[in-house]
Amino acid sequence: MAYDTGRAQALGSSKNFYFPPSPPSTARPSRRGSFDGSYTSLASLALSFSLDTSPPSLSSSSSSLFSSYSSAAPGAKSQNRPCYPLPPVNGVKQVLTEDLKTPDSHVERDPRLIRLTGVHPFNVEPPLSDLYDEGFLTSEDLHYVRNHGPVPKCDDQDIYDWTFSVEGMVAKPFTISVRDLIDNYEQVTYPITLVCAGNRRKEQNLVRKSKGFSWGPAGLSTALWTGVPIGDLIARALPRRGAKYVCFEGADKLPNGYYGTSVKLNWCRDANKGILVAHKMNGSALHPDHGKPVRVVIPGQIGGRSVKWLKRIIVTAEPSDNWYHIYDNRVLPTSITPEASADLPDTWKDESYAIYDLNANSAICYPAHDEKVSLASGADTYKVRGYAYGGGGRRITRMEVTLDKGKSWRLAGVRYPEDDYRLAPEGEMLYGGRLDMWWRETSFCWCFWELDIALAELEGTQDIMVRAMDEGLMVQPRDMYWSVLGMMNNPWFRVVIHKEGNTLRFEHPTQPALMPGGWMDRVKKSGGNLTNGFWGEKVSGEDDSVIEEEPVKEICMTNPKVDRLITLEEFKQHGGDTEPWFVVNGHVYDGTPFLEGHPGGAASIFGAAGQDATEEFVTIHSENAKAMMPEYHIGTLDQDARAALSGEVEETDPSREVFLDPKAWTKAVLQDKIRVSADSKVFRFKLDHEAQQIGLPVGQHLMMRLRDPATRDAIIRAYTPISEGTDKGILDVLIKIYYDTPGRKGGRMTQALDALPVGHFVDFKGPVGKFEYLGNGLCTVGGKQRSVGRFNMVCGGSGVTPIFQVLRALTKDPADPTECVLLDGNRVEEDILCRVQLDAFLNSAKHRCRLIHTLTRPSETWAGRKGRMDRALIEAEIGPCQQPGKDMVLICGPETMEKSVHEILKSLGWTEDDILFF
Numbered sequence: 001m002a003y004d005t006g007r008a009q010a011l012g013s014s015k016n017f018y019f020p021p022s023p024p025s026t027a028r029p030s031r032r033g034s035f036d037g038s039y040t041s042l043a044s045l046a047l048s049f050s051l052d053t054s055p056p057s058l059s060s061s062s063s064s065l066f067s068s069y070s071s072a073a074p075g076a077k078s079q080n081r082p083c084y085p086l087p088p089v090n091g092v093k094q095v096l097t098e099d100l101k102t103p104d105s106h107v108e109r110d111p112r113l114i115r116l117t118g119v120h121p122f123n124v125e126p127p128l129s130d131l132y133d134e135g136f137l138t139s140e141d142l143h144y145v146r147n148h149g150p151v152p153k154c155d156d157q158d159i160y161d162w163t164f165s166v167e168g169m170v171a172k173p174f175t176i177s178v179r180d181l182i183d184n185y186e187q188v189t190y191p192i193t194l195v196c197a198g199n200r201r202k203e204q205n206l207v208r209k210s211k212g213f214s215w216g217p218a219g220l221s222t223a224l225w226t227g228v229p230i231g232d233l234i235a236r237a238l239p240r241r242g243a244k245y246v247c248f249e250g251a252d253k254l255p256n257g258y259y260g261t262s263v264k265l266n267w268c269r270d271a272n273k274g275i276l277v278a279h280k281m282n283g284s285a286l287h288p289d290h291g292k293p294v295r296v297v298i299p300g301q302i303g304g305r306s307v308k309w310l311k312r313i314i315v316t317a318e319p320s321d322n323w324y325h326i327y328d329n330r331v332l333p334t335s336i337t338p339e340a341s342a343d344l345p346d347t348w349k350d351e352s353y354a355i356y357d358l359n360a361n362s363a364i365c366y367p368a369h370d371e372k373v374s375l376a377s378g379a380d381t382y383k384v385r386g387y388a389y390g391g392g393g394r395r396i397t398r399m400e401v402t403l404d405k406g407k408s409w410r411l412a413g414v415r416y417p418e419d420d421y422r423l424a425p426e427g428e429m430l431y432g433g434r435l436d437m438w439w440r441e442t443s444f445c446w447c448f449w450e451l452d453i454a455l456a457e458l459e460g461t462q463d464i465m466v467r468a469m470d471e472g473l474m475v476q477p478r479d480m481y482w483s484v485l486g487m488m489n490n491p492w493f494r495v496v497i498h499k500e501g502n503t504l505r506f507e508h509p510t511q512p513a514l515m516p517g518g519w520m521d522r523v524k525k526s527g528g529n530l531t532n533g534f535w536g537e538k539v540s541g542e543d544d545s546v547i548e549e550e551p552v553k554e555i556c557m558t559n560p561k562v563d564r565l566i567t568l569e570e571f572k573q574h575g576g577d578t579e580p581w582f583v584v585n586g587h588v589y590d591g592t593p594f595l596e597g598h599p600g601g602a603a604s605i606f607g608a609a610g611q612d613a614t615e616e617f618v619t620i621h622s623e624n625a626k627a628m629m630p631e632y633h634i635g636t637l638d639q640d641a642r643a644a645l646s647g648e649v650e651e652t653d654p655s656r657e658v659f660l661d662p663k664a665w666t667k668a669v670l671q672d673k674i675r676v677s678a679d680s681k682v683f684r685f686k687l688d689h690e691a692q693q694i695g696l697p698v699g700q701h702l703m704m705r706l707r708d709p710a711t712r713d714a715i716i717r718a719y720t721p722i723s724e725g726t727d728k729g730i731l732d733v734l735i736k737i738y739y740d741t742p743g744r745k746g747g748r749m750t751q752a753l754d755a756l757p758v759g760h761f762v763d764f765k766g767p768v769g770k771f772e773y774l775g776n777g778l779c780t781v782g783g784k785q786r787s788v789g790r791f792n793m794v795c796g797g798s799g800v801t802p803i804f805q806v807l808r809a810l811t812k813d814p815a816d817p818t819e820c821v822l823l824d825g826n827r828v829e830e831d832i833l834c835r836v837q838l839d840a841f842l843n844s845a846k847h848r849c850r851l852i853h854t855l856t857r858p859s860e861t862w863a864g865r866k867g868r869m870d871r872a873l874i875e876a877e878i879g880p881c882q883q884p885g886k887d888m889v890l891i892c893g894p895e896t897m898e899k900s901v902h903e904i905l906k907s908l909g910w911t912e913d914d915i916l917f918f
């Protein structure tokens with residue numbers, strides 16, 4: 001049994017458990033030797049780990065993690081006590097200039113961290129060499145960060161008053177403050193390595209772009225975490241029978257709700273798993289980027305489960321239905337393409353694709369990328385060094401290196417600094433927590449490996465590759481398992497060797513983020529095939545033909561003659577009610593000449609004025625619309641303006657009176673989904689407060705924005721809610737869901753909405769639209785007022801929603817003299833949306849309004865009109881335009897219907913001015 005062996009080792013059996021058998025040339029260190037030699041003072045750092053056997057190995061690199069710790073443990077002076085590593089000392093951090101313009105302007109950071117997702121949100125890894133050089137523990141300064149959005153703010157004086165709840169399927173739910181957590185529970189301190197599931201994803205992205213940003217191999221860090229074992233909190237709440245999962249929710253408010261995920265209840269109860277609710281990192285209160293003031297820390301699992309800024313612990317029977325639990329942190333089958341993944345909600349929800357435990361992984365840290373080693377320095381060997389980790393508490397039991405592409409392997413020495421903590425005396429306290437490690441056999445941390453290789457051998461080969469094996473005997477694979485999210489990437493780590501004169505130059509696979517460099521980048525750019533099974537190298541017999549990348553079709557949206565640079569100040573002057581300027585892809589456009597012509601009405605241009613509208617523009621405009629853009633192009637933002645705008649985020653005051661804001665996206669929580677027909681639902685959203693008015697004029701629309709679950713791209717569509725614009729607190733939107741059918745792809749937006757769990761957010765913006773009904777026959781079209789004697793309304797299917805608004809306003813006021821007729825076309829009777837309400841509206845204004853339903857596939861009992869929205873119907877009910885400039889036709893429905901009705905109306909003498917399409 002693996003654990004028995006582990007215990008014997010941890011207790012200091014005579015077996016040398018740090019090092020598997022090594023080749024004779026490799027030094028065999030002794031743990032004793034290390035303790036006696038290296039911990040007593042910093043001055044002894046230079047001593048190699050191999051004190052009691054061979055002399056320190058000749059090496060081009062100076063320090064070795066096998067021997068050195070950045071500082072000594074308390075009590076290290078005593079030669080008889082075992083010692084363990086302590087964290088590196090932090091430098092002085094400050095708020096960085098680039099963060100000033102973001103919601104994270106309260107967070108102090110280290111400028112060395114490499115930003116992987118632009119300026120904001122903050123997703124960073126340290127340079128790989130800096131990470132390795134810090135040693136076993138990573139300083140807060142260099143610890144990697146994965147933030148999905150703005151960092152929630154918790155001031156120092158509020159730390160102890162921060163509360164979170166333990167609720168759900170428990171007999172005794174409770175809410176607890178950080179003060180209570182510290183004062184009334186036993187504290188423990190463990191070293192834990194956190195690893196982002198996306199570690200090494202850049203390699204996947206080079207093979208094929210995945211739906212994730214490009215982590216290099218430094219998406220991991222190790223710290224001493226102090227907190228309360230989560231089992232103690234859950235035990236107090238008394239979980240009920242049937243409870244199987246524990247969900248966590250943070251305070252980070254994101255586009256699709258608060259970040260949340262879940263793990264299994266029995267893991268939380270198992271002290272071996274070491275799951276903590278932590279409030280200290282390396283002995284200090286948590287840094288804002290790391291969850292200040294309290295977070296979950298789950299050893300051995302991907303970082304995405306360790307929820308920061310903890311607000312809720314919810315015990316449940318089912319896994320979390322949080323958006324981020326379902327659409328993140330999964331390895332879908334490799335056959336699923338990014339495009340296909342967009343339409344597979346059931347696949348995303350399949351728990352068997354969720355990632356919990358990390359897989360075995362490793363990387364070479366030295367030689368570093370672009371490191372050059374002289375063959376004439378006099379050194380005989382080079383010490384190749386790196387890290388490795390297993391998952392789920394499994395120890396790395398073997399580390400192998402090949403110089404001949406896997407034909408033969410040699411063993412590297414492996415050292416587990418984590419084991420040093422197991423030797424701490426009974427009752428040892430660190431940072432107020434019990435260093436409670438001796439009895440646990442699980443490994444929560446990374447380990448280090450190294451192997452001396454003769455320079456002559458390195459000179460004679462093309463590459464160095466390494467692989468780790470864990471105690472489950474799982475070995476890193478040769479080939480990549482590519483998947484849509486690009487997670488858990490762990491093929492052999494390969495460093496290429498270039499001989500340049502008397503020097504060896506080393507080349508890592510990739511560089512993080514968009515940084516160029518690395519052999520994968522090089523192979524790809526030269527047209528090589530990275531998945532040919534030979535790392536993109538030419539296979540003998542393969543011809544030299546270079547595969548050319550297909551050029552991406554781009555529509556030019558700029559005018560090459562325009563070269564004006566525009567400052568932020570100048571741009572912002574056009575953010576008001578005249579001469580609206582907006583930005584797409586860094587270019588400035590003047591929307592003024594198009595205010596009248598825009599199909600969405602002037603409001604949609606004013607809504608973008610003074611803003612970067614790239615996302616909205618690109619997602620909702622057709623190629624034709626894009627092709628019109630050079631006409632409106634007036635200049636380009638200067639660099640400062642670009643930086644400032646890219647960091648801008650919409651923050652709206654939740655206490656405001658009116659919900660909709662034409663200039664900013666505002667969030668509302670999905671409260672309920674009410675089924676009204678086989679494929680239609682009312683989506684009910686809760687506004688910020690009960691007295692908040694929706695703020696939508698009659699006849700106008702609002703925009704709804706969601707993220708595509710798979711691609712994360714924004715999906716934006718215009719809808720007309722069925723709530724009245726003056727309604728308060730609640731917003732109802734009736735939506736017909738276009739499901740996929742075997743022959744046809746359904747609607748991206750409507751299916752994503754349908755998949756949205758209750759409790760999640762949708763973004764809204766508006767109002768937009770050309771038309772507004774003011775009452776008493778008065779309306780405006782494109783800003784111009786007109787008085788209407790008779791409204792002829794034609795709609796089909798869910799096109800009823802904007803018509804519904806106008807009809808309600810028109811029939812509600814008994815004094816309104818306006819006449820109307822509504823022709824509503826559907827397939828079958830059950831498809832008629834809002835029928836009861838429509839009938840009620842009509843009943844209250846029978847003398848001036850008529851309503852005719854027509855069905856293309858009526859049942860036998862249907863007594864109403866049958867057939868399409870055809871000429872006979874239009875002629876009979878609408879007829880020729882009696883009063884041009886006064887009567888109007890409003891149309892909303894499927895495109896084919898709109899077209900044919902348009903033709904019929906034109907043939908009856910109606911002019912464009914009197915016809916309006918919603």
Ligand SMILES: *[C@@H]1O[C@H](CO)[C@@H](O)[C@H](O)[C@H]1NC(C)=O
Nearest residue numbers: 528529530531532533534547
């Ligand atoms: C790359 O090589 C693999 C394996 O031979 C092959 O299946 C694949 O089609 C190749 N890709 C390209 C783009 O040629």
Ligand SMILES: CC(=O)N[C@H]1CO[C@H](CO)[C@@H](O)[C@@H]1O
Nearest residue numbers: 087088089090140281282284
């Ligand atoms: C001993 C030591 O250097 N501890 C550092 C650990 O990290 C915290 C911040 O998280 C620093 O404040 C400590 O100095």
